[in-house]
Amino acid sequence: MDWLRRIHFNSIYARLLATYLLLTALGTSFMAGYILWSFHTYFMRTRQADLENWTTALSESAADALEKQDIQKLEELVQRYGAPQTVTLRIFDQQACLLASSDSRIDKQVRDWYKVPGIREALENHQAQGIAKGVLSNEDRLYIAKSISRRGQLLGVLRMSITLEQYQRQFARVIWSVLGALTLVILLCALISARLARSLSKPIETMRNFAIHLGKGHFGDKLLINQNNELDQLAAELNRMSIRLASLEQERRSFLANVSHELRTPISNVQVTVEALKSGAYEEPELCDRFFQTIENEIKRLSQLIHDLLDLGRLEAGVTQLKQQTFSLCGLINRTVSAMEPRMQTVGVSVQVNVVNLSLQGDPERLLQVFLNVLDNAIKHSLPNSQIFISGYKEGKQAVVKIQDQGLGISEPDLPRIFEQFYTTDPSRKGSGSGLGLALAKRIVEAHHGSITASSVVGQGATFTICLPLTTK
Structure with a gap:
């Protein structure tokens, strides 16, 4: 060049x-x-x-x-x-x-x-x-x-x-x-x-x-500098920046494509339903009720998608204000389990909780959203009549929460990408969610100066580990 x-x-x-x-x-x-x-x-x-x-x-x-x-x-x-x-x-x-x-x-x-x-x-x-x-x-x-x-x-x-x-x-x-x-x-x-x-x-x-x-806008190229000094390090940083910008550009294009797809599907469903109603389907009460239910579900789905996108955008831009207060980890996990209990009963999944009572500093409502998203993901991928294990304990200056399911697990190629926006490891479940739950969870945890990771053995389930800083006294 x-x-x-x-x-x-x-x-x-x-x-x-x-x-x-x-x-x-x-x-x-x-x-x-x-x-x-x-x-x-x-x-x-x-x-x-x-x-x-x-x-x-x-x-x-x-x-x-x-x-x-x-x-x-x-x-x-x-x-x-x-x-x-x-x-x-x-x-x-x-x-x-x-x-x-x-x-x-x-x-x-x-x-x-x-x-x-x-x-x-x-x-x-x-x-x-x-x-x-x-x-x-x-x-x-x-x-x-x-x-x-x-x-x-x-x-x-x-x-x-x-x-x-x-x-x-x-x-x-x-x-x-x-x-x-x-x-x-x-x-x-x-x-x-x-x-x-x-x-x-x-x-x-x-x-x-x-x-x-x-x-x-020409990302992904590599800079070659043969200097055994700080210029080499600067060149390496520029190369990393180039690769990162290329990755971000790819993510941006993928994000736009996914958003377009996610928005087009419910809008198309609503459009088809409205056209069916206009064609006379409203004259059949049972069919009319089902079509209105479809429109309501798709609108809710659109509303949730837009809400998640706004949350994700604010978190990535750093403009979301976290409400800092002291709360109990055990109480937060109990709220999470109680909220998801009807869903677990529906799919035949039970939960076993073993959480030490620890005090944390942060936004409990945002962290509740994290645990709800991770537990929802575990329920989705659990086998019928299986158990989900939730454990919480102190490790150094951090509180560690592990949520482990007994599903099919996550394959090795999929594991590094599960926290990406709109990424799903199960094509058959495409359309059952926005694909933003784990991405939101990751941003919220990082905003609390914590970390979230996933590990899995195929056929034995997956384990999500959330680390949060303890309250300093």
């Missing part, structure tokens, strides 16, 4: 794909950002620690030279340790006057060293460190400035800085490498996400089309 073979991806595929890609991009971006931040922080801390170690060692040598006013030794110290192009080393006196520098050519152009980051703090005997621009350049440099003291006396300031240009170039290469890897990861994840989104959206779209197909 076209709706099963063709899959049209709507926005759910795009949304799933966009969600997966967004989550992947966010996750990988955060991870890449964290890696770069960690790398940058680690490098800066390492270089800062190196600067601090170097300046601490140089401070002692510089302090010795400053105490002796040995400027030549300071120059040698600065030139030795500030020789690398990436390092600049300067030593100042207490008035921030430059005494020695590893880059004297540029430093001659500086007029006010107080403006250089770290000098003022170091003169106040506070160590300063961080990142700043070069003295006369725009390159970023990592610096440290600390005071040179001996026996609590400030002798001068030592400032060392290193350029970050090489690190920044290396870090830029690292960033581009990470971005390249990130792009590759996102592309791979996009391919995986597209496949995953398709694997999820395809069965969902298939189920959507299947639901549309069901909505058009």
